[in-house]
Structure formats: structure tokens, C-alpha cells
Amino acid sequence: MKATAKLSGKVALVTASTEGIGFAIAKRLAEDGASVVISSRKQDKVEKRVKQLQDSGLDVVGTVCHVGNQEQRDKLVDFVR
Structure with a gap:
């Protein structure tokens, strides 16, 4: 499916997004x-x-992050920036 421009210019971070609802949202x-x-x-x-x-x-990148770990959450936020 080709992307629409509705959210063009926006960045979305979705955790737990390789399966189920998280993947569908991403x-x-x-x-x-x-x-x-x-x-x-x-x-x-x-x-x-x-x-x-x-x-x-689709314009997607990914990284490993266990959101229960503060250091990994910090790295995730830095990755997004």
C-alpha cells in the first residue's frame, strides 16, 4: 500500500511493534x-x-529496546532524535 500524506513530516515511535496491535499501529x-x-x-x-x-x-526503521530498562529507553529516544 502506498503511503498517504496525512501524517507527512511527522515521526512516530511505536514500542512493542513487531506483532499484533503494535505492528498494526506502526x-x-x-x-x-x-x-x-x-x-x-x-x-x-x-x-x-x-x-x-x-x-x-513505507518509511520505517527499527531498533531493539526493552522498555522496562531505563538505559534502553534512553537509547531509543536518542535513536529517534
Whole structure:
């Protein structure tokens, strides 16, 4: 699906976004034109979903983050900046 311009120029960060509702939200935000950052605790899952969404022409990057860990949350925020 081609992205629309509804959220063009916006950046969305979606945690726990490699499966289920989180993935659906990340996909929809990207379809609506946002640049999306996805994250999950498992590197292989992040890579798989980033590739899937990028192959659909969506503006998505990803990184590993366990949101229960302050240091990892800080790195995630820095990654988004």
C-alpha cells in the first residue's frame, strides 16, 4: 500500500511493534505518511518487520529496546532524535 500524506513530516515511535496491535499501529501510521520507528526486545523480529514494511514502500526503521530498562529507553529516544 502506498503511503498517504496525512501524517507527512511527522515521526512516530511505536514500542512493542513487531506483532499484533503494535505492528498494526506502526503499519497504519506509516501508511498515513509518518516516518515510523518500531522497537521490540528481539533484534530478529525488528529486522523482519522493518524489511516487510520497507518492502511495501513505507518509511520505517527499527531498533531493539526493552522498555522496562531505563538505559534502553534512553537509547531509543536518542535513536529517534
